[in-house]
Amino acid sequence: DAGITQSPRHKVTETGTPVTLRCHQTENHRYMYWYRQDPGHGLRLIHYSYGVKDTDKGEVSDGYSVSRSKTEDFLLTLESATSSQTSVYFCAISEVRAEYGYTFGSGTRLTVV
């Protein structure tokens, strides 16, 4: 997806280990979001950022933290991964909050064993 890159694309980790997922954008958009996608639940917002060092919690933020030290990078950290955090994680960006739509990355498939 042009302008937004997620890394890694796939990761398998063990329960209890810390994991960091990275979202990088080249669009200079103010707003960045982390979602998780699970069957039967659609996409659920974990955290979002409205500027450098400005972040807020979403619907399912427990067990996750985020950081944004530069406009282009938004990191999602699982401090101590659990099996319930096995999911596909999507980063999204938008220029004017939710209006005009989000641009999503290609996702990171995380498996916690």
Added chain:
Amino acid sequence: QQQVKQSPQSLIVQKGGISIINCAYENTAFDYFPWYQQFPGKGPALLIAIRPDVSEKKEGRFTISFNKSAKQFSLHIMDSQPGDSATYFCAASINNDMRFGAGTRLTVKP
């Protein structure tokens, strides 16, 4: 509690037919209602969106119908094509709070 309920979970349509996906929402403060299309291995992509002051919006073969009093909106895909086979998500948002439906997997048979 899911604030946006989407149905059906899956849908099979013949090529050339009409695909209809329905969504209902709870929060009357929502002011933006987009639909996203997702292909396997890809992130969702914005398809079409509507605001509550409009009852219908059409873009090509895709139409959103919006019923504010019933708190419902739907996506109609006319002349459905095999290339339309994907998962479709409705969503509703206010400010930075965007809630998604659970998704509908559409299969268009040739």
